[in-house]
Amino acid sequence: MMNPVVVVHGGSGRYTEDRKEVCLLEVRNAALEGYRLIQQGGSALDAVEEASVILENHPLFNAGCGSVLNECGETELDAIIMDGKTLGTGAVSAVRNIANPTKLARLVMEQTKHVMLTDRGASRFAKTMGFPEVPMESLVTERARERWRRNLQPGSNPVELQIELGTIGAVALDSDGNVACATSTGGLTNKMVGRVGDTPCIGGGGYADNQSGAVSTTGNGEAIMKVTLARLIVFHMEQGMSPAEATDTGLQYMWTRLQSHGGAIAINNAGDWTAKFTSENMAWAAVTGDMLFYGIALGDVRTSGIEDIPQ
């Protein structure tokens, strides 16, 4: 029996002061809920789905409700979930009217012979499965709308406006030694209609393989895709690096090659884990044994006992 581990991130970038503590609270909560699910007999896959859904449902994160808007003021969401036991994967891209794309991605994995469904086909599949569709307005926060408006103004700096926003994700190892990952995002603010980023692409936004470990990434999607960041980090683990070394090496490569910052969480199949970022911030939390670890800035690693956190 392995000691379970759950690690969660709330996106790399720069967090404004007013968001830091509430984001940290939510990623801790998501990691704890995922962990409790494993303690109750759930799988790594259940844990990463649960953690992702909690963050998708929280309006402060750029995933599910709270997602940024595309050039037309709409939400188009991307998500992936991957099972390290079978390499089974489900993903949805540019999906509309779905509050929890991670859940829909899991259905793609379990109920179809395919890996990725996009846009109209993903909606069609959701309807067939009786998966709940929601009005787009229910996913749009005033904060996302305001950011979109500012970006439409002449002289706006989309990169600057983007910088505090990030994808959410989770990785887990369960008692049976299975690893899994999930990643979910609203993408880039004011993105073109139909733009798909790294998140739903296997090896970009996530990768999970019981033979090595699992990774969820966050940052500039286009750069992450070009270096296949999640697969790159897993390759480094396959060659004997620890999750921390592998993630540092992968992020450093992306910076050297493309001058792009980002972050990632990783675990290996022995239960070693890491949360690393080259951006200013990334809210993250990890639970293993009876300890909770969390942080949001470089060198910021806080700990507490699980029992100290109210359920």
Added chain:
Amino acid sequence: MMNPVVVVHGGSGRYTEDRKEVCLLEVRNAALEGYRLIQQGGSALDAVEEASVILENHPLFNAGCGSVLNECGETELDAIIMDGKTLGTGAVSAVRNIANPTKLARLVMEQTKHVMLTDRGASRFAKTMGFPEVPMESLVTERARERWRRNLQPGSNPVELQIELGTIGAVALDSDGNVACATSTGGLTNKMVGRVGDTPCIGGGGYADNQSGAVSTTGNGEAIMKVTLARLIVFHMEQGMSPAEATDTGLQYMWTRLQSHGGAIAINNAGDWTAKFTSENMAWAAVTGDMLFYGIALGDVRTSGIEDIPQ
């Protein structure tokens, strides 16, 4: 100055006897045209685009005109193009009414800040760029329609019907030492609406990096995605394997791990090249120096001088 190389494939699987020679003729033609473009001063990127467009336009290949149909009898095409010099990439997924998705993918790379556009967003972009849209019927061959109909019958075997169909792709090295890849497909016959396979996913259907080489893959898209086959082969090249060793190793891994056959073409930045497959057939052709190499079955490697082929 490097000696240019262009390698082209017409898909892995099983080719019926009546298709073998005409497919071989077309991949030879595509490889030669790509090569001539480089000889006239074109880049590796120009060569892989040209070779892909030639095969997209030929109704015998599962790309562009001749693509298989989805469950609703429609064509939805995927394509990618990648520039090894910058890692710049363009991709389109589940795109309709486009005869040459590789050309549209190149526009995504060169005219947007994004990498992948999907479905409605890809169509919207095509309209904005004045890119030609075509009636879907112009892409549908009687052969594709017949296959789709047979698959709808009770007791049909979609895997058996799929087996002779494949993606098309090209890799090239130009005189400046730049590598590039392109891959284009109609996907799986009778696929679900919105199904996206490996082709447009960086590291799945293709990968190109001047620091190592370029790869284009073909086979079961879901399996290729799960092992990130193109990126895997490039990783092996990065670690010192020849294109042939790296491709054999990658294909063998996919077979061992997922019992899935496939094929790939690969070149490295020194001009070594390969065309490998674990399926029964893959039509391929390679041009370098004044020689043309081609084949369609295991151990079948034929050669001729370029001058022997009519322009």
